[in-house]
Amino acid sequence: MHAVYRIIRTALHALRRNVMRSVLTCLGIIIGVAAVIAMMEIGQGSSSAIQSTISKMGANMLMIVPGQAQASGVSFGNGTRVTLTPGDCKAIIDECPAVKEAAPNVWSRLQIVYGNKNWDPNQMYGTTPAYLDIANWQLAAGQNFSDHDVQEANLVCLIGQTLARELFDGDDPVGKELRVKNVDMKVVGVLAAKGASMTGSDQDDVIMAPWTAIKYRLSNTMLGNVNQSAVAAADSLTAINTLNGLYPSASLSLYPTPSAIQAADAPQAVRFPNVDRIYVSARSAEEIPAAIRQITSVLRERHRLRAVEDDDFEIRDMTEFTKALSSTTTLMTNLLLCVALISLVVGGVGIMNIMLVSVTERTREIGLRMAVGARARDILRQFLVEAILLCMLGGAAGIIFGRGSSLLVKAFLHWPTEMSIPAIIAAVFVSATVGVLFGYYPAWKASRLDPIEALRFE
């Protein structure tokens, strides 16, 4: 320990004898390390900024769609099976720890009338209040509808910016009543602008309402997508089915029609609800795979699928998209890092240069040290330690400059930067390595000097 201290002190002393040159020698390393640190910090900052942007765009979002129906080998396409229910949605929320929120979704497409204007919005969503959180959608005015509205199938809605512009033309839509299929629907909030989607459709051309209201009070599809027993039950209640005449099979009854008394004794629910989709948000982007696993097992159990059966639903995520974006930033960061590392190597070459000059210049000193008893390895060690110290000091200064410049970039250019501990560790390690690599040759040269020649050197 004592010896190490002495060696370092001797080296520091030698460096102090020519401060200006030592500083200039370090400059290459300082710039190199500063560049590495700044690149890493800016790179890390932008990649986490991109990540948060992606998650705002809904990268944590999963979409569950029903599977496809097949009859006699004819596929009807995804979503043609009717398997998802609001119960599934609730079960997902309750039983999947990796899931933050889930919201059912039903679609419709209806004309909206206000005063003397009308508009046919691109999307008409029936959902729950949680959907706004899942889609990361803010309100520009008013407030969200409530769970109570969903329960009561209240005719309230949120409208997108395009709708507000087309129908209200500058008036405040909140509190106004729209007409949909001759039913009044109250606007409780206006959604913030979201612009075009990734595929180019206008996301602001939207109206959102409790799914119960859309499904049971507005949409025609009330009983269109329910199962056989539901159709049968509906038939028994309404006895209105225009298709009965065309397809006699519809009237084919497997069970005896219950009498009025039986029906009164055991009232059957006619709301056999199914939803078109369920939107789910995972707790974080990392938990998406876990969420997918949990949802799959919950839904398989609820749908009573045997092990041999395929899933009757499909879960989609945006992993590919996230991957593409983050791989772009990673690539850029690595590219910049390569450039920075090259400058570090150039700095190392600079150190070697100056150390070689220094060895020549200090030939007599080396001769003297050898004359008073320094062995070749003492000389080697001294010059090596000097080179390493130069690099380490340069590295330390570089870390400070790198941090400083990344802070400046943050302050003046408002680029996101993030402190990177691995970068600092790497910088220290790399500058020590550069010191050893490029300091070794001059030090070796010094140690090989002949004391007699060295003492005579002019």
Added chain:
Amino acid sequence: MDLIRLENIYKTYHLGEVDVPVLKGVSLSIKRGELVALMGASGSGKSTLMNLLGCLDHPSSGSYWLDGEEVSGLSSDQRAMARNRKIGFVFQSFNLLPRTSALENVMMPLIYAAKHLSEREMRTRAEGLLHRVGLGDRMDHEPSQLSGGQQQRVAIARSLVNHPALLFADEPTGNLDSHTSEEVLRMFQQLNAEEGLTIILVTHDAEVARHANRVIRIRDGVIDDDNARITDPEIAQVAVMAG
């Protein structure tokens, strides 16, 4: 007992194809406590002999006992240790480390020699020696702030810091004026007389050699004349030649 004993030392340099014999069978012995002048013209082999005696080089053949130890066959690292423990050097051009205080300069050899010493002991030893050479008030001065004579005295203090048995002075007064030369030479005589330090003055200057008790002359690689005292006519003769 002899401090130095050389037996039939040869040294031949190989310059490409040509062999240049420089020392051709030198034998000599020097006792402890002697103050010897090694004289010779340039090209006589004087420097080569000094390098061999100072363990800076090894002979081509022959034996060299230094302080009872055969050193002619040592490796360069072992010779470094021998120089460190037994020999002090004073050079014509002082060879002090620039921009380094006198004290640090004197302490320098201890880094390699006395690793067991604490910082404080090193400092005390160096300070004592600087006091001895009369520079007790200049310990913090750097070489550039010292006169030639003072620098040479710092160099002497440095050569003594390891308590060597043998002190080599290679043209110690070559860069000094006659007055300071006299001072420095007095100091050598004093060290020799008071401490019994064995000193070898390597010089071509008869005036310097006159301060020694014994003069060894070397010419063409062999010892020409040993144990001669410098006589006054010779000095006059040298003076005439120099003049």
